[in-house]
Amino acid sequence: MQLSDRYFARGREFLGTEVPILCGGMTWISNAQLVAAMANAGGFGCLAGGNSPAAILEAEIQRTRELTDRPFAVNLVTIAPAFPEQLEVVCRQRPQYVVFAGSFPNAREVEQVKALGSKVICFASTISIAQRMVRYGADALVLEGMEAGGHVGHVSLTVLLQQVLFEMSEVPIFVAGGIATGKMCAHLLLMGAAGVQLGTRFAVAKESCAHPRFKEKFCKANARDAVSTPQFDSRLPVVAVRALRNAGLEDFSRLQLELIAQLDAGTIHREAAQLEVEKFWMGALRRAVQEGDIERGSLMAGQSVGLVDREEAVADILADLRQGIEAELQAVRSRLLPEA
Numbered sequence: 001m002q003l004s005d006r007y008f009a010r011g012r013e014f015l016g017t018e019v020p021i022l023c024g025g026m027t028w029i030s031n032a033q034l035v036a037a038m039a040n041a042g043g044f045g046c047l048a049g050g051n052s053p054a055a056i057l058e059a060e061i062q063r064t065r066e067l068t069d070r071p072f073a074v075n076l077v078t079i080a081p082a083f084p085e086q087l088e089v090v091c092r093q094r095p096q097y098v099v100f101a102g103s104f105p106n107a108r109e110v111e112q113v114k115a116l117g118s119k120v121i122c123f124a125s126t127i128s129i130a131q132r133m134v135r136y137g138a139d140a141l142v143l144e145g146m147e148a149g150g151h152v153g154h155v156s157l158t159v160l161l162q163q164v165l166f167e168m169s170e171v172p173i174f175v176a177g178g179i180a181t182g183k184m185c186a187h188l189l190l191m192g193a194a195g196v197q198l199g200t201r202f203a204v205a206k207e208s209c210a211h212p213r214f215k216e217k218f219c220k221a222n223a224r225d226a227v228s229t230p231q232f233d234s235r236l237p238v239v240a241v242r243a244l245r246n247a248g249l250e251d252f253s254r255l256q257l258e259l260i261a262q263l264d265a266g267t268i269h270r271e272a273a274q275l276e277v278e279k280f281w282m283g284a285l286r287r288a289v290q291e292g293d294i295e296r297g298s299l300m301a302g303q304s305v306g307l308v309d310r311e312e313a314v315a316d317i318l319a320d321l322r323q324g325i326e327a328e329l330q331a332v333r334s335r336l337l338p339e340a
């Protein structure tokens with residue numbers, strides 16, 4: 001028996017996997033191929049609903065089931081235009097696990113999915129969201145710090161660990177945001193996490209369908225290159241997304257400044273200006289992931305990108321994390337009990 005077995009127990013039992021390590025759902029990236037690779041290597045994958053039409057999501061669920069007989073989740077972005085139809089797909093297909101992402105689900109949606117017999121996992125980026133999701137009946141939480149890639153909250157993982165992980169024990173908590181090493185996973189498990197969720201490191205996996213230019217950019221980037229989208233004026237709210245700095249991000253800043261000047265001059269209505277802001281990134285992640293448009297596409301990445309420097313097979317990433325976790329737990333034991 002390894003030391004890690006003790007710390008894996010709660011997450012393993014909840015997820016039904018060998019290791020309680022999740023590859024987070026990533027729009028356009030987490031398809032059947034990546035999810036099945038994760039499941040077959042002993043981890044847990046989340047199929048991304050993202051902006052997919054419902055029929056494509058349904059086909060991907062079926063394809064994942066052909067590629068693996070192990071558990072996986074369907075990840076739904078509650079603010080996606082196709083969300084209502086995707087929820088209908090979930091009701092038909094009854095996946096074992098459903099992750100609600102984007103914003104948060106309402107109590108009725110959580111109940112609806114639980115009534116199918118599926119386990120519900122909800123994101124939490126603040127203490128109040130964590131408490132509300134548990135009240136609504138979430139079976140587990142992904143506690144995600146602002147270091148993460150994609151849509152992000154504004155609270156750092158360091159603070160969320162103290163506010164949520166150390167204080168709440170009702171449901172298993174999987175921790176995410178800025179994680180890329182087994183050493184870090186070991187310490188999060190010691191702090192009480194049931195497991196961890198990574199995105200950025202798996203976006204660069206061999207089995208990830210991301211364009212070679214997208215992966216190359218990730219391998220070369222530093223942690224400080226993954227920035228959260230700026231908002232310059234409360235009249236023009238911006239949904240925060242962490243992505244690599246590129247020409248598209250500079251254009252977006254310029255657009256906001258131009259719109260603010262037009263608002264001040266009274267030459268544009270607030271609604272029209274807001275629409276311009278919302279339109280800007282439409283299709284931008286798909287362009288980066290599928291077409292390799294690294295200049296003007298959206299290169300969603302966590303600050304963990306600074307710890308990723310090569311493309312590896314999913315099984316090798318998991319083996320490296322497992323080895324790192326066990327080695328660190330052993331090292332901690334000998335620091336605490338040098339005579340043992």
Ligand SMILES: Cc1cc2nc3c(=O)[nH]c(=O)nc-3n(C[C@H](O)[C@H](O)[C@H](O)COP(=O)(O)O)c2cc1C
Pocket residue numbers: 023024025026027029048049050075077100101102144147148149150151176177178179197198199200201203299300301302303304305
């Ligand atoms: C390219 C990209 C796309 C993402 N899309 C989604 C998504 O559709 N749904 C979701 O729940 N999280 C999404 N995320 C967040 C990941 O699931 C995960 O929680 C996050 O990447 C963890 O932080 P890390 O990137 O530092 O590992 C995305 C992340 C990235 C990098």
